[in-house]
Amino acid sequence: MADTPRCTVCGRTLRDPASRARGTGPVCNRKTRTPHSPAPRRPALPPYVGGRPVTDVPAGHYL
Structure with a gap:
């Protein structure tokens, strides 16, 4: 059986069709x-609020 596909990492015989397509066994x-x-993390606030940059929005007495 020279045409039997083998794992490219360890050389074991591959029996599963998905493993054959991938070229590696499940463990390898x-x-x-x-x-x-x-x-990627999204910013906490949008860059613009009401058409103005976030830095231009008045914070009021809450900060």
Whole structure:
């Protein structure tokens, strides 16, 4: 069976179709894949409030 696909990391035989398409087995895939980057954080306030920049909005006596 020279045509049997093997894991590119450890060389074991790949039996699952998804593993064959990926080229790595499930264990090697978990060990070598890069973690997902976190989603970019959104600012607490929009940059403009009522058409004016946030720095121009009067804070009043609440601050």
